[in-house]
Amino acid sequence: MAIRLGCIADDFTGATDLANNLVRAGMRVVQLIDVPQGGTEEAMDAEAVVIALKSRTVPAADAVEASLRALARLRSAGAEQIYFKYCSTFDSTPAGNIGPVTEALMDALGTDFTIATPAFPDNGRTVFKGHLFVGDVLLSESGMRHHPLTPMTDSNLVSVLGAQTTRTVGLVDHTVVAGGVPAIRARIDDLREDGFGMAVVDAVSNDDLLRLGAAVQGLPLVTAGSGLAIGLPANWGFKPSPAAAQLPAPGGHAAVVSGSVSVATNRQVLEFLRGGRPAFSVDPLRVAAGDDVAGEALAFAESHLDDGPVLVYSTESPDTVRAVQGRLGAAEAGELVERTLARVAQGLVELGVRRLVVAGGETSGAVVQALGITGLRIGPQIDPGVPWCAATLPGGDTLHITLKSGNFGAPDFFTSSFALLDRETS
Ligand SMILES: Nc1ncnc2c1ncn2[C@@H]1O[C@H](COP(=O)(O)OP(=O)(O)OP(=O)(O)O)[C@@H](O)[C@H]1O
Numbered sequence: 001m002a003i004r005l006g007c008i009a010d011d012f013t014g015a016t017d018l019a020n021n022l023v024r025a026g027m028r029v030v031q032l033i034d035v036p037q038g039g040t041e042e043a044m045d046a047e048a049v050v051i052a053l054k055s056r057t058v059p060a061a062d063a064v065e066a067s068l069r070a071l072a073r074l075r076s077a078g079a080e081q082i083y084f085k086y087c088s089t090f091d092s093t094p095a096g097n098i099g100p101v102t103e104a105l106m107d108a109l110g111t112d113f114t115i116a117t118p119a120f121p122d123n124g125r126t127v128f129k130g131h132l133f134v135g136d137v138l139l140s141e142s143g144m145r146h147h148p149l150t151p152m153t154d155s156n157l158v159s160v161l162g163a164q165t166t167r168t169v170g171l172v173d174h175t176v177v178a179g180g181v182p183a184i185r186a187r188i189d190d191l192r193e194d195g196f197g198m199a200v201v202d203a204v205s206n207d208d209l210l211r212l213g214a215a216v217q218g219l220p221l222v223t224a225g226s227g228l229a230i231g232l233p234a235n236w237g238f239k240p241s242p243a244a245a246q247l248p249a250p251g252g253h254a255a256v257v258s259g260s261v262s263v264a265t266n267r268q269v270l271e272f273l274r275g276g277r278p279a280f281s282v283d284p285l286r287v288a289a290g291d292d293v294a295g296e297a298l299a300f301a302e303s304h305l306d307d308g309p310v311l312v313y314s315t316e317s318p319d320t321v322r323a324v325q326g327r328l329g330a331a332e333a334g335e336l337v338e339r340t341l342a343r344v345a346q347g348l349v350e351l352g353v354r355r356l357v358v359a360g361g362e363t364s365g366a367v368v369q370a371l372g373i374t375g376l377r378i379g380p381q382i383d384p385g386v387p388w389c390a391a392t393l394p395g396g397d398t399l400h401i402t403l404k405s406g407n408f409g410a411p412d413f414f415t416s417s418f419a420l421l422d423r424e425t426s
């Protein structure tokens, strides 16, 4: 059967976040890591396919190239609508990659209009008058202003997106969205006629997203955070179903690898340390100096796995991260830490870890690729936007893994996630 919805996610945690919302809204979903290389028809046997890219912070031309490859694969599998998923905090820079990728997808699909909304009210992301709020504060006042790779210092998404694209960007504001499906469609028609190529859409509640989902039925391309996903499956008649989230029983040791430097992750690490649990801190400056920090982390983990979960983390406060970046360069520091944590994750799996929490989108990308994982089955939700997943390791074993977005999850996530997995699979 041809797939209905073809999704391209710009990072790996974002991909599971999107898949999670689609599963909860009743679709059978397959998440693939990177663009599959043929011979994967069976793997694409689902109602929605999410292709997870690591394209958020690479050069725009590379992000466009990877996204177009993903698009071609999804179209050849019959996708009726394409969903470009980016971060609910609109992580990007004036060089992209949200604007350039959207534009390239529009050109390839031959469509003159699409929408953009990172709104995800279940996680406190709302858009009003084109301005993005994170919880109670504007994006530019949230922790995102200190992000190491994509600092967000402007909350006005019409101008943020406008700076990244040659298309004119308009707004579908909340009065229109509250007016329901006909009002949204009429506004889109007007914007189109007036030559706008994209429009940021306000949404402050799930009801707004449900209305918007129905209104964009038939648009060849939608772009959004994961929130819009709650409103699309009903367009094909799918209804929420708990049966979609079954995973096999887990086994093996438990560990957490955290390269996220977000506010929520800092809190989660602190909570874990406060509980007196085993944790090893990865210092990027020592890695840069040539010390075998990954080896030390694995030796530490090996002696503590029986009292797991064990945490290996590079998570630090914005000031500490800035100091490291000042010494090593932001991109270089990021890559160095990602490579180290990916090696640690490989070693942990060799030591028998079969339940793994990874925190941070870029970090998850590096870890999942290093582990040779090519696809994920989506399981039960731990917190909004974060499901447990199951993957088959190259040797054939099952790894239960969750990819936690930096700013998602309750403060006790690094322990409560394992408790939930036991509960849900026992
Ligand atoms: N102590 C550190 N010093 C400098 N850079 C670091 C440090 N720890 C992590 N990093 C880098 O910062 C980046 C963090 O990005 P990542 O996407 O993994 O987490 P996040 O931005 O908090 O989460 P998300 O993208 O899911 O919101 C990575 O490139 C990581 O390697």
Ligand SMILES: O=C(O)[C@@H](O)C(=O)CO
Pocket: 011, 013, 014, 015, 017, 018, 086, 087, 088, 089, 225, 226, 360, 361, 385, 405, 406
């Ligand atoms: O949308 C979000 O906030 C997340 O799915 C994400 O993309 C973080 O990397």
